[in-house]
Amino acid sequence: MRAVLHHGERDVRVETVPEPVLTEPTDALVRVTLSCICGSDLWPYRRTTPPEEPSRIGHEFLGVVEQVGADVRTLRVGDLVIAPFKHSCGECEFCLRGLQTSCVRGGFYGTPEEAGAGQGEKVRVPNADGTLVVAPVGVDDPRLPALLTLSDVMATGHHAAVAAGVGPGSHVAVIGDGAVGLCGVLAARRLGAERIILLSSHPDRAAIGRTFGATDVVEVRGDAAVERVRAMTDGLGVPHVMECVGMQGSWDTALGIVKDGGRIGYVGVPNGVTEGLALGRIFRRNVTIAGGVAPARAYLPELMADVLDGSLDPSPVFDLELPLEQAPEGYAAMDERRAIKVLLRV
Amino acid sequence: MRAVLHHGERDVRVETVPEPVLTEPTDALVRVTLSCICGSDLWPYRRTTPPEEPSRIGHEFLGVVEQVGADVRTLRVGDLVIAPFKHSCGECEFCLRGLQTSCVRGGFYGTPEEAGAGQGEKVRVPNADGTLVVAPVGVDDPRLPALLTLSDVMATGHHAAVAAGVGPGSHVAVIGDGAVGLCGVLAARRLGAERIILLSSHPDRAAIGRTFGATDVVEVRGDAAVERVRAMTDGLGVPHVMECVGMQGSWDTALGIVKDGGRIGYVGVPNGVTEGLALGRIFRRNVTIAGGVAPARAYLPELMADVLDGSLDPSPVFDLELPLEQAPEGYAAMDERRAIKVLLRV
Numbered sequence: 001m002r003a004v005l006h007h008g009e010r011d012v013r014v015e016t017v018p019e020p021v022l023t024e025p026t027d028a029l030v031r032v033t034l035s036c037i038c039g040s041d042l043w044p045y046r047r048t049t050p051p052e053e054p055s056r057i058g059h060e061f062l063g064v065v066e067q068v069g070a071d072v073r074t075l076r077v078g079d080l081v082i083a084p085f086k087h088s089c090g091e092c093e094f095c096l097r098g099l100q101t102s103c104v105r106g107g108f109y110g111t112p113e114e115a116g117a118g119q120g121e122k123v124r125v126p127n128a129d130g131t132l133v134v135a136p137v138g139v140d141d142p143r144l145p146a147l148l149t150l151s152d153v154m155a156t157g158h159h160a161a162v163a164a165g166v167g168p169g170s171h172v173a174v175i176g177d178g179a180v181g182l183c184g185v186l187a188a189r190r191l192g193a194e195r196i197i198l199l200s201s202h203p204d205r206a207a208i209g210r211t212f213g214a215t216d217v218v219e220v221r222g223d224a225a226v227e228r229v230r231a232m233t234d235g236l237g238v239p240h241v242m243e244c245v246g247m248q249g250s251w252d253t254a255l256g257i258v259k260d261g262g263r264i265g266y267v268g269v270p271n272g273v274t275e276g277l278a279l280g281r282i283f284r285r286n287v288t289i290a291g292g293v294a295p296a297r298a299y300l301p302e303l304m305a306d307v308l309d310g311s312l313d314p315s316p317v318f319d320l321e322l323p324l325e326q327a328p329e330g331y332a333a334m335d336e337r338r339a340i341k342v343l344l345r346v
Numbered sequence: 347m348r349a350v351l352h353h354g355e356r357d358v359r360v361e362t363v364p365e366p367v368l369t370e371p372t373d374a375l376v377r378v379t380l381s382c383i384c385g386s387d388l389w390p391y392r393r394t395t396p397p398e399e400p401s402r403i404g405h406e407f408l409g410v411v412e413q414v415g416a417d418v419r420t421l422r423v424g425d426l427v428i429a430p431f432k433h434s435c436g437e438c439e440f441c442l443r444g445l446q447t448s449c450v451r452g453g454f455y456g457t458p459e460e461a462g463a464g465q466g467e468k469v470r471v472p473n474a475d476g477t478l479v480v481a482p483v484g485v486d487d488p489r490l491p492a493l494l495t496l497s498d499v500m501a502t503g504h505h506a507a508v509a510a511g512v513g514p515g516s517h518v519a520v521i522g523d524g525a526v527g528l529c530g531v532l533a534a535r536r537l538g539a540e541r542i543i544l545l546s547s548h549p550d551r552a553a554i555g556r557t558f559g560a561t562d563v564v565e566v567r568g569d570a571a572v573e574r575v576r577a578m579t580d581g582l583g584v585p586h587v588m589e590c591v592g593m594q595g596s597w598d599t600a601l602g603i604v605k606d607g608g609r610i611g612y613v614g615v616p617n618g619v620t621e622g623l624a625l626g627r628i629f630r631r632n633v634t635i636a637g638g639v640a641p642a643r644a645y646l647p648e649l650m651a652d653v654l655d656g657s658l659d660p661s662p663v664f665d666l667e668l669p670l671e672q673a674p675e676g677y678a679a680m681d682e683r684r685a686i687k688v689l690l691r692v
Contacts, residue, residue: 093582094606099632102606163634236439251625260440260448270629276622277635279597283616286445286638288509292629 003120004327006057008050010335014325017056020124025071028128030081032063033139034148035119035344036318037330038085039178040269045331056110058119059085060151063346064139065132066122074129080139081132082304083109083118083125084296085152090130098298103130118151119327121346133300137308145315145343146307149183150300153341154314156267157183158303159294160242161191164265168192173229174214175253176244177205179317179341180267182212184242186314189213190306197238199225199253205340208316222249226256238262243291246271255281266291318343349466350673352403354396356681360671363402366462366470371417374474376427378409379485380494381465381690382664383676384431385524386615391677402456404465405431406497409692410485411478412468420475426485427478428650429455429464429471430642431498436476444644449476464497465673467692479646483654491661491689492653495529496646499687500660502613503529504649505640506588507537510611514538519575520560521599522590523551525663525687526613528558530588532660535559536652543584545571545599551686554662568595572602584608589637592617601627612637664689 003017022029035058044057065079075081088095088103095103105127110117117123125131135147149155157180166172170193174184177200188196189212198214199221200206206217218228230237237259243250246268254264255278264287277289306312320339322330323346330342349363368375381404390403411425421427434441434449441449455469456462462470471477481493495501503526512518516539520530523546534542535558544560545567546552552563564574576583583605589596592614600610601624610633623635652658666685668676669692676688 097607099607102631261443261445266625266629270625273625276624278622279612279616279619283612283638285448286636286641288634288636289623290632290634290636292632295632 001121002324004057004324005054006044006051007054009048010045012045012057012328012331014327017120020122022067022069022124024126025069026127026129027069028065028072028075028125028132029067030061030063030083030123030125030132031066032061032118032121032123032346034063034144035061035324035346036148037327037334037342037344038152039180039334041331042335043269043271045335056117056120058117059109060148060153061118061123062135062144062148062151068128072128075132075134079134080137082135082147082150082300083123083132084155084300087125087127087131088297089127095130098295100295100297101293119324119344131297133304135304143307145318146313147304148343149314149317150296150303150307152296153179153317154183154186154303155296155299156180156294157244158187158299160184160244160265160267160291161187162265163263163267163291164240164242165263166191166193166240169194170240171195171233171238172240172242173197173199173238173257174242174244175199175250176268177202177209178244181244182208182317182340183314184244185209185214186212186312188242190312197229197232211316222253225253229257233259240265244268246273248273248275251277255287258287260285260287263288263290267294317341321345347467348670349463350403350670351400352390352397353400355394356391358391358403358674358677360673363466366468368413368415368470370472371415372473372475373415374411374418374421374471374478375413376407376409376429376469376471376478377412378407378464378467378469378692380409380490381407381670381692382494383465383673383680383688383690384498385526385680387677388681389615389617391681402463402466404463405455406494406499407464407469408481408490408494408497414474418474421478421480425480426483428481428493428496428646429469429478430501430646433471433473433477434643435473441476444641446641446643447639465670465690477643479650481650489653491664492659493650494689495660495663496642496649496653498642499525499663500529500532500649501642501645502526502640503590504533504645506530506590506611506613506637507533508611509609509613509637510586510588511609512537512539512586515540516586517541517579517584518586518588519543519545519584519603520588520590521545521596522614523548523555524590527590528554528663528686529660530590531555531558531560532658534588536658543575543578557662568599571599575603579605586611590614592619594619594621597623601633604633606631606633609634609636613640663687667691
């Protein structure tokens with residue numbers, strides 16, 4: 001089968017790899033119909049040290065169940081399923097509490113021995129019952145791109161909003177105008193936020209942000225952004241801040257604009273956060289820091305319900321659509337910020 | 347009048363200073379009857395660089411209202427009042443939300459021009475209506491030491507528990523067996539915690555911790571403490587961790603023992619936290635960090651009610667009682683860990 005392989009710095013290729021097979025009775029084999037490229041896929045893509053050997057990549061996909069193990073109870077061959085970006089058993093304490101990302105039996109797709117990942121024609125999904133969510137739609141449904149976002153990016157934006165404590169009437173700032181930040185805007189609006197300040201210096205992204213619910217856009221960066229947001233909020237800052245980048249600069253902005261007693265909900269993978277979080281900057285101000293890797297599986301049912309009833313549509317974050325074979329062009333487009341997020345048709 | 351002055355490293359003296367006078371119509375003048383030494387007073391005490399000139403110190407006190415400004419409405423001369431360690435207006439957005447430590451008009455007692463602090467015979471209290479809490483007891487009431495703890499230490503322990511999300515049935519770990527940590531144990535029990543693991547390597551402090559409600563004591567430190575707590579909790583860690591120290595080592599322990607999805611409530615003034623908070627250590631685990639400087643004023647009424655009805659008694663944290671004149675001996679005793687917390691009778 002065909003799949004994307006990461007060879008080295010800015011070098012991904014679509015090549016022929018062995019097909020995965022069922023190995024555990026709780027596995028399912030999924031034929032991927034839609035996949036996409038995540039902002040976090042760009043970190044290995046940009047890394048100057050190549051992997052020891054070409055490695056599979058990708059963790060967002062949906063597709064059709066092709067085969068199930070003997071112990072799989074809730075899935076049937078032919079089901080269209082959405083895969084959260086990590087698999088999880090559905091039965092441990094963490095899964096039952098909605099923190100499937102900490103599942104004691106869960107993990108990422110593929111193992112060191114048997115490569116496997118979302119940017120390819122098929123995926124072996126361990127813990128299939130606990131992981132996959134059946135979408136009651138056909139393979140030609142126009143809502144599939146929107147449903148695919150629930151695999152990671154929309155779930156992650158939602159997690160930022162939940163972690164930041166966003167609710168009806170909230171005043172919110174969103175740091176990051178990538179796909180996650182934009183989904184964060186959508187999530188904040190969905191949760192009832194009244195004012196949503198999006199920090200975005202890219203007019204095209206800001207435009208999507210406005211259609212997603214941003215009431216204000218701050219197009220300057222760094223200290224100027226902190227000053228601007230403070231000026232917009234009587235000098236006091238914003239009670240709910242969503243940090244959707246994960247760099248030192250975005251954290252500095254988050255700490256600069258958050259109101260005393262407020263919450264920073266963060267979902268940006270810490271990358272280039274060189275100094276650690278300066279506790280001295282928040283101690284006197286009682287700022288809460290919450291978030292982390294999003295338990296997409298926990299949020300999938302409620303978000304899917306909203307996609308299916310038409311009240312939620314994150315699909316505009318996909319501004320470039322390519323066949324799997326052109327994945328390398330998709331990576332380059334996202335790397336060069338020519339595209340926000342690339343949908344791959346498999 | 348007599349007051350404690352900080353002269354330099356391990357050098358405090360009781361000297362004669364000018365009496366404070368009312369300067370604003372919203373001030374009250376309080377004749378201090380009880381004061382005490384805070385763990386945080388030891389930071390300047392230990393600092394090797396002396397202050398530019400001898401400076402007043404102390405921020406926990408209770409006493410009798412001696413004089414009120416023309417605009418003071420809720421206090422009368424003769425009232426016995428408890429002073430939270432910061433003053434606050436009671437009317438701004440932060441005060442109304444219970445975050446008086448961020449009051450836009452508030453601050454610490456005394457100003458650079460007019461020195462004033464809690465370890466002395468009298469204090470000018472700005473924003474008196476918003477700050478002082480009248481205790482309906484006499485100056486000889488045996489509960490006064492317990493009431494004095496509400497000025498800071500018990501309120502701070504309570505804040506750690508609240509920030510850590512402690513509630514009925516919670517499993518909790520308390521890092522720090524100083525007066526704040528011990529009060530944290532008491533606060534966790536008061537909020538209904540079922541299991542309270544106190545990290546304490548001092549048998550005398552652990553003994554008080556047990557009377558305050560600790561169900562388990564871990565007497566080892568550092569990595570060994572992390573290992574022990576994990577072994578006690580099926581390897582998963584503790585969902586509610588109260589960080590009551592503020593050093594790099596205590597934070598490392600907190601991050602090591604907190605359960606995925608858990609909360610660290612922190613109140614230890616960050617001091618010697620050299621590396622900042624390692625976001626990379628909590629991102630995958632969805633650990634929430636909350637807390638900061640305790641809004642003692644917000645908690646005073648409910649905690650006072652419990653002291654007055656006999657259900658709450660933090661006074662055993664005072665294990666040494668001295669007259670104000672012997673404050674230097676009190677500092678030395680706390681510095682050398684011969685005393686947990688020193689009560690000063692004025």
